[in-house]
Structures are given as structure tokens and as C-alpha cells.
Amino acid sequence: xxxxxxxxxxxxxxxxxxxxxxxxxxxxxxxxxxxxxxxxxxxxxxxxxxxxxxxxxxxxxxxxxxxxxxxxxxxxxxxxxxxxxxxxxxxxxxxxxxxxxxxxxxxxxxxxxxxxxxxxxxxxxxxxxxxxxxxxxxxxxxxxxxxxxxxxxxxxxxxxxxxxxxxxxxxxxxxxxxxxxxxxxxxxxxxxxxxxxxxxxxxxxxxxxxxxxxxxxxxxxxxxxxxxxxxxxxxxxxxxxxxxxxxxxxxxxxxxxxxxxxxxxxxxxxxxxxxxxxxx
Amino acid sequence: xxxxxxxxxxxxxxxxxxxxxxxxxxxxxxxxxxxxxxxxxxxxxxxxxxxxxxxxxxxxxxxxxxxxxxxxxxxxxxxxxxxxxxxxxxxxxxxxxxxxxxxxxxxxxxxxxxxxxxxxxxxxxxxxxxxxxxxxxxxxxxxxxxxxxxxxxxxxxxxxxxxxxxxxxxxxxxxxxxxxxxxxxxxxxxxxxxxxxxxxxxxxxxxxxxxxxxxxxxxxxxxxxxxxxxxxxxxxxxxxxxxxxxxxxxxxxxxxxxxxxxxxxxxxxxxxxxxxxxxxxxxxxxxxxxxxxxxxxxxxxxxxxxxxxxxxxxxxxxxxxxxx
Numbered sequence: 001x002x003x004x005x006x007x008x009x010x011x012x013x014x015x016x017x018x019x020x021x022x023x024x025x026x027x028x029x030x031x032x033x034x035x036x037x038x039x040x041x042x043x044x045x046x047x048x049x050x051x052x053x054x055x056x057x058x059x060x061x062x063x064x065x066x067x068x069x070x071x072x073x074x075x076x077x078x079x080x081x082x083x084x085x086x087x088x089x090x091x092x093x094x095x096x097x098x099x100x101x102x103x104x105x106x107x108x109x110x111x112x113x114x115x116x117x118x119x120x121x122x123x124x125x126x127x128x129x130x131x132x133x134x135x136x137x138x139x140x141x142x143x144x145x146x147x148x149x150x151x152x153x154x155x156x157x158x159x160x161x162x163x164x165x166x167x168x169x170x171x172x173x174x175x176x177x178x179x180x181x182x183x184x185x186x187x188x189x190x191x192x193x194x195x196x197x198x199x200x201x202x203x204x205x206x207x208x209x210x211x212x213x214x215x216x217x218x219x220x221x222x223x224x225x226x227x228x229x230x231x232x233x234x235x236x237x238x239x240x241x242x243x244x245x246x247x248x249x250x251x252x253x254x255x256x257x258x259x260x261x262x263x264x265x266x267x268x269x270x271x272x273x274x275x276x277x278x279x280x
Numbered sequence: 281x282x283x284x285x286x287x288x289x290x291x292x293x294x295x296x297x298x299x300x301x302x303x304x305x306x307x308x309x310x311x312x313x314x315x316x317x318x319x320x321x322x323x324x325x326x327x328x329x330x331x332x333x334x335x336x337x338x339x340x341x342x343x344x345x346x347x348x349x350x351x352x353x354x355x356x357x358x359x360x361x362x363x364x365x366x367x368x369x370x371x372x373x374x375x376x377x378x379x380x381x382x383x384x385x386x387x388x389x390x391x392x393x394x395x396x397x398x399x400x401x402x403x404x405x406x407x408x409x410x411x412x413x414x415x416x417x418x419x420x421x422x423x424x425x426x427x428x429x430x431x432x433x434x435x436x437x438x439x440x441x442x443x444x445x446x447x448x449x450x451x452x453x454x455x456x457x458x459x460x461x462x463x464x465x466x467x468x469x470x471x472x473x474x475x476x477x478x479x480x481x482x483x484x485x486x487x488x489x490x491x492x493x494x495x496x497x498x499x500x501x502x503x504x505x506x507x508x509x510x511x512x513x514x515x516x517x518x519x520x521x522x523x524x525x526x527x528x529x530x531x532x533x534x535x536x537x538x539x540x541x542x543x544x545x546x547x548x549x550x551x552x553x554x555x556x557x558x559x560x561x562x563x564x565x566x567x568x569x570x571x572x573x574x575x576x577x578x579x580x581x582x583x584x585x586x587x588x589x590x591x592x593x594x595x596x597x598x599x600x601x602x603x604x
Contacts, residue, residue, distance in 0.1 A: 023418055024417060044453075045440055122574040274483070
């Protein structure tokens with residue numbers, strides 16, 4: 001009995017190590033690269049011969065600072081605003097879908113589904129053209145608006161799934177006590193719904209944070225270019241040096257918020273993604 | 281209006297939901313409908329504004345010969361741009377590459393994702409959190425970062441893969457992974473699989489959780505082996521979840537852009553449809569032709585969806601929690 005339990009634990013340890021290797025190896029790889037000296041980049045080895053922070057200095061305080069920090073600021077600002085707008089609109093929408101009876105409910109859900117499978121590149125050309133003529137090209141709103149096509153549909157689906165599980169009798173009880181529909185929503189339901197809204201915000205943020213197509217197509221300067229797009233256009237410390245180290249360091253910095261959110265809210269993210277997915 | 285017709289009307293409104301004129305519904309039903317659209321309306325309008333409007337504009341632009349560098353020479357060419365695309369070998373090659381990437385990634389991810397889902401489902405409590413956290417890292421990471429990580433690992437200058445796997449036939453110090461279609465696609469697909477398998481495995485995990493425990497236990501009591509239970513009990517009960525996961529990943533993989541852009545920029549025969557659209561309209565400013573490529577890509581996505589729903593009876597709305 002004891003040995004079989006021990007064996008089971010050993011098997012799980014082995015599986016855990018395999019999964020960890022799978023999930024973290026590429027991150028470890030670029031992490032190691034980010035600490036290499038330029039001369040060390042071609043060593044053909046996984047780990048740096050000598051760990052140096054030159055690459056981080058270059059993008060945070062050095063000559064690539066302007067390029068990276070402005071992109072970081074753009075990414076954070078644009079992704080947060082796009083997430084915020086999407087979550088506010090989706091919360092109202094999902095409440096109506098989960099709770100109220102109105103014609104066209106299915107139409108709203110189907111539209112959200114259709115938008116979420118939309119090929120981003122298909123709408124980038126007309127937006128590129130339109131944004132140039134109305135002055136939204138290379139601005140924050142010029143990215144925030146199209147980002148809604150990424151963040152809004154998944155927010156509606158995830159929140160609708162969350163809201164269906166809320167005990168709505170509470171709302172009716174509040175209404176019996178004389179509250180209007182709106183008051184019942186605000187006082188009785190919002191506190192219960194808050195965790196779902198928060199989880200949805202994390203998922204929407206990941207998606208906005210990840211965008212690349214809009215980022216490279218609808219911006220041209222440091223005014224609005226987000227980090228993924230900036231990475232693609234990075235040049236090295238000199239014209240003759242590959243920017244490998246600087247890009248790796250920047251990649252690690254933009255991965256930190258992802259890792260933090262995942263470590264802190266693993267349970268919520270998993271339940272948000274699985275609920276929004278397959279629950280009839 | 282008598283009370284009986286009023287209740288009849290509101291009952292009809294509840295059962296059919298739309299048929300009769302609004303004026304005949306009770307005040308409460310009308311107020312609920314108004315509130316419903318008041319709350320759902322803004323999101324609905326925004327979704328349409330950011331997708332339906334641009335795609336219609338693209339469809340319109342695709343009928344013109346229109347270069348941004350020479351706006352004065354804009355002329356109507358009807359379906360001419362589509363003729364140019366569909367008779368161009370480059371388009372068909374790009375379509376082939378896109379389909380190849382889609383099929384390979386979805387197949388590998390289905391197997392790998394299912395294994396990961398089983399691991400997460402069965403894992404002892406002590407490691408469950410750790411495993412889920414680890415699996416969410418690739419899910420949350422930026423695709424461009426993933427592309428660079430894989431690119432630098434394989435790159436002939438900064439990579440170590442050639443060094444590590446030199447003992448394998450075909451791999452040596454001088455192997456330039458990104459100068460040949462096959463090897464470049466291998467790394468692109470590897471990065472894509474690494475980044476998106478967590479998503480498919482979470483969808484499958486949700487499906488696994490829906491398999492009734494009693495069925496599984498009954499099969500166990502009857503002496504069914506692990507494989508028999510998998511094939512006769514678990515997989516049939518997960519069919520809907522698997523279909524949805526496959527369709528979603530297929531549609532997503534079909535739009536692949538970031539990995540290809542970062543690793544090869546579409547060189548050496550690795551260009552995909554999204555990249556062709558980007559290069560035509562944003563790179564060469566051929567708005568008319570680029571719009572036509574965009575519309576063709578959109579139609580491809582619609583086709584995949586249509587085939588999945590009609591042929592394989594994938595109920596997207598039901599499976600995504602849309603039963604209401």
C-alpha cells in the first residue's frame with residue numbers, strides 16, 4: 001500500500017517536471033539570452049558564459065531607452081484602456097443576456113462569436129486607410145478602437161457564462177424590498193459578479209497585450225507603437241550589431257506582468273477560460 | 281384591454297419571444313426588453329462598428345484599382361482584383377502553406393492538449409496548482425516573444441539547438457533553419473504549438489469535467505481497461521468539446537501571422553495568407569488588391585466555419601454557453 005502511494009507520487013513528480021519543462025523552457029531560453037554579452041551570443045551555448053545586465057541597461061537607461069520605454073508606456077496604457085472599455089460594455093451586455101428576456105439575445109451572442117473568429121488582417125486595410133484620412137493613424141484611440149474587436153467578444157462570452165451561475169433570487173429579493181431593477185443590479189449583484197468581471201479583465205488584458213497585427217499596421221512612430229510591434233522594428237546598439245540581446249531583455253520585461261498575473265490568479269483564469277468555453 | 285388578453289399576450293411574448301407587435305405586451309415585458317437592448321446595445325453596436333463596417337469597406341475597396349501612392353488613378357475594375365489573385369501562383373502557394381500549418385498544428389495540439397488536460401484533470405492536489413500555473417504561462421505570453429524565443433534558440437548565429445542536437449542526422453553546425461521552407465516551417469509550427477496548446481487543453485479540460493463520473497466508475501467496476509474507458513466512455517462524452525476546440529484552434533491557426541513575420545518575414549516559401557494581405561496593402565499600399573486578399577481570407581474563414589457547422593454539426597453557440 002505504502003509503496004504504491006510512493007510510486008504514484010514519483011510518477012506525478014516526473015509528469016510535473018515534464019510539464020514544467022514544456023511550459024517554461026522557451027521562457028528560460030530567452031531569459032538566458034537576455035543576460036548574454038554581445039560577444040557571447042554566438043557561443044552556441046544555452047547559458048551565458050558570464051551573466052551581465054548590459055541588455056537591460058541598454059533598453060531601460062541606455063540608448064534604446066526612448067524606443068523601449070515609450071513602447072512599454074503605449075502597451076500598458078492602450079491595453080488597459082481597451083480592457084476597461086470592453087469589460088464595462090461586456091458587463092452590461094452579459095447581464096442583459098443572462099438575466100433579461102429580450103428579442104435578439106441570440107443575435108448579440110452570435111455576433112460576438114462571429115467577431116471573435118474574424119481574421120484581424122481582413123479589417124486592418126480599411127482601418128489603415130480610414131485612420132489616415134481622419135487622423136487616428138498612429139494614435140492611442142487608433143489602436144484602442146480596433147482592440148475592442150479582440151477584447152469585447154471574449155469578455156461577453158466569459159461574463160455571460162459567469163453571470164448564469166449567480167443566484168439571481170437575491171436580485172428579486174432586493175426588488176421585492178422596493179429596489180428598482182438598476183438598484184438591484186448595483187447593490188445585490190455587482191458584489192457577487194465582481195470576481196467574474198475581474199477574471200474577464202485579466203483574459204481581455206492578455207489578448208490586448210498580445211496584439212501584433214494592429215500594432216504594426218496602424219502605427220508608425222513612438223507615439224503609439226506598442227511593445228510587440230516595437231520589438232519587430234528594434235535595431236541594435238549600432239547599425240552593425242544584431243539587437244538580439246536588447247530584444248531578449250525587452251521580451252523578458254513584457255513577460256513579467258503575464259507571469260505575475262498567472263501566478264496570482266491561476267485558479268480564476270482557468271475557471272474563466274473553461275466556463276466561457278464549454279458549459280451548456 | 282381585458283386582463284385575459286393581456287396575460288395571453290405576455291404568455292405569447294414569453295414563449296415565442298418576438299412574433300407580435302410590441303404594443304400588445306405588458307408594461308413589464310416592454311420595460312424588460314427596453315432595458316435589455318439598452319444594456320446590450322452599446323456592446324453590440326461597437327462590435328458591428330469595429331468589424332462589419334471595415335469588412336464592408338474592404339469589399340468595396342476590393343473592386344477598385346487603387347494605390348495609396350497614386351490616389352488620382354483610382355479606377356473601377358469590378359472583380360478584376362479577384363481574378364489577379366486567383367490566377368496568381370503565389371496566392372495558391374500561400375494558401376497551401378496556411379492550410380499545412382493549420383492542419384499540422386491542430387492535429388499535434390489536439391493530442392498534446394488532451395494529454396495536458398488529462399494531467400490537469402487527474403493531478404494530485406499538491407501539484408495541480410503548479411501545473412496549471414505553468415501551463416498558463418505560454419497561454420499568456422506574447423506571441424511575438426514566443427517567436428523570438430524559438431527563433432534565437434534555432435538561429436544559426438545565436439542558437440544552441442544545432443550544438444545540442446548535432447548527433448541527429450541532418451543537423452550540424454551549418455544548418456540554417458530559416459533558409460529552407462521545411463525547416464523554417466518546423467520552427468514556426470513548433471512556436472505556434474507551444475503558445476496555443478494551453479488554450480485547447482483548457483477547452484478539453486472543461487469537456488473532461490463534464491464526463492459523468494458514474495459512467496466511468498461503472499466501466500471500471502465492469503473491468504474495463506484504461507484504454508477501453510477512454511475510447512468507449514470518455515471520448516464519446518467529450519465529442520462536442522473536442523469539436524469546438526478543434527474548430528476554434530483551426531480558425532485561429534488559419535490567421536497565423538506573428539510567428540511567420542518575426543522568424544522569416546515570409547521568405548523562403550513560408551509566407552501565409554495574412555502576411556500576403558499585410559504585404560500587399562500596408563507594405564506596397566495597394567489598397568484595392570490588398571482588400572481583395574483580405575476579403576478572400578475572410579471568405580476562407582467563413583467556409584471553414586460553414587463546413588464545421590454543417591458537416592460536423594459543431595454547435596458553437598450551445599457549446600460556448602449560449603443556451604439561453
